[in-house]
Amino acid sequence: MEGLPTTTTTKADRRWRSKPLQTSKPSLLLAFLSCVAWLYIAGRLWQDAENRTVLANLLKKNSEQRPKVLTVEDKLMVLGCKDLERRIVEVEMELTLAKSQGYLKNQLQQSGSLSEQKLLAVIGVYTGFGGRLTRNTFRGSWMPKGDALKKLEERGVVIRFVIGRSANRGDSLDRNIDEENRATKDFLFLEGHEEAQEELPKKAKYFFITAFQNWDAEFYVKVDDNIDVDLEGLIGLLEKRRGQDGAYIGCMKSGEVVSEEGRPWYEPDWWKFGDEKSYFRHAAGSLIILSKNLVQYISVNSASLKTYAHDDISVGSWMMGVQATHIDDNRLCCSSIRQDKVCSVA
Structure with a gap:
């Protein structure tokens, strides 16, 4: 019939129309997993942000409620002791300097006349x-x-x-x-x-320090409590030594180091004296004489000087580490039979 449009479809067009549009399954799965991953990450980020906010609020609240911890300097400032602290430090520095120079700024003085002269000797009798x-x-x-x-x-x-x-x-x-x-x-x-008997080895150290702080003398003499002294003879001996620095004078001896606990004269530090178990040369404890500079050394370094079981060994060990002149004078051997000795056993 003429006049009517005629539509002609090809075989290929019919095939295209008969099949719906399809997307591959792997692509859909990948898209789904991507959405899930995005939602998970977004959720975690949101959760972390919430947690940080909560923790920050808790910390702020606790810091406001917690009392302030004052440092030592804060306390000193509060108590008004900052200036006092400074003065204490200055005094300690002055004291250290004074000791190193051989005197104390505020020496104890037994007599006003003694402070104006240098003595020959201070003799301490135990x-x-x-x-x-x-x-x-x-x-x-x-x-x-x-x-x-x-x-x-x-x-x-x-x-x-x-x-x-x-x-x-x-x-x-x-x-x-x-x-x-x-x-x-x-x-x-x-x-x-x-x-006390067990504190006796330390007594020599305390004696020399205290005597040095009280009197300025050429020599300092330690005498045991069972010794008689020829005083004029001792004074004459010291007069001849006047002005001699580094003088460590006494009846020099050595002797066995007793290592068996319970025996008389037991030495707890016996192992320090070598395999021969013999003491170094030292002045017998009955009478020990030290010149001023050696006593000054003891006074300045007293905190680091070790004491042994006997005071004469202790003094001898201190003299081993300095430029001391060991002077062996037989007149100071109190138990000897010499006629001109200056001491004897009482």
């Missing part, structure tokens, strides 16, 4: 709480007392009984010694030393 009878014997024999003691000091020689303090400070032992000293005025108290 004693104990139970030694009153011995002390009275010494005062009636070789050791001056009363006005004679003062006249001896005018000659440049100071003699004192040396004693520490009781383990129970202020007890009857201390009070009795204080009372005796008020009558005789011939004691040197070692305030930092406890007067």
Whole structure:
């Protein structure tokens, strides 16, 4: 029939129309997994942000409630002690400098006249709480007392009984010694030393330090409590040595190091003295003389100086490390039979 349009479809067009549009399954799966991953990551990021916000709020709240921790400097500022702290540091520095120069700025002085002259010697005689009878014997024999003691000091020689303090400070032992000293005025108290047998090795250190702080002398002499002294002979010996620095004078000896605990003179540090178990040469403890510069060394370095079981060994060990001149004088061997000795066993 003419006049009507005729539509002609090809075989290929019919095939295209008969099949719907399709997407491959792998692509759909990949898209789905991508969406899931994105949602998971977004959720975690949101969760982390929430957690950080909560933690920040908790920290801020706790910091506001927690009391402020003051440093030491803050406390000093609050208490108004900053200036005091500075002054303490300055005083400690001055004290260290004074010790290194061989004197203390505020020395204890037994007598105003003594501060203006350099003495020949300070002689310290060991004693104990139970030694009153011995002390009275010494005062009636070789050791001056009363006005004679003062006249001896005018000659440049100071003699004192040396004693520490009781383990129970202020007890009857201390009070009795204080009372005796008020009558005789011939004691040197070692305030930092406890007067006990087991503390005896430290007594020499305390004696030399205390004597050095109290008197300026050429020599410092330690004497045991069982020794009689020819005082004029000792003074003459020291006069000839006047001006000699580094003098370590005494009856030099050595001897066996006792390593068996329980035996007399046991040395706990015996192993330090070698396989021969023999002490180094040192002045016998009965009478030891040190020149001023050696005592100054002990005073300045006292905190680092070791004491052994015996005080004479301790002093000898200190002298091993300095430029000390060991002077062996047989006149100071108190147990010898020499006629010109200056000391003897009481």
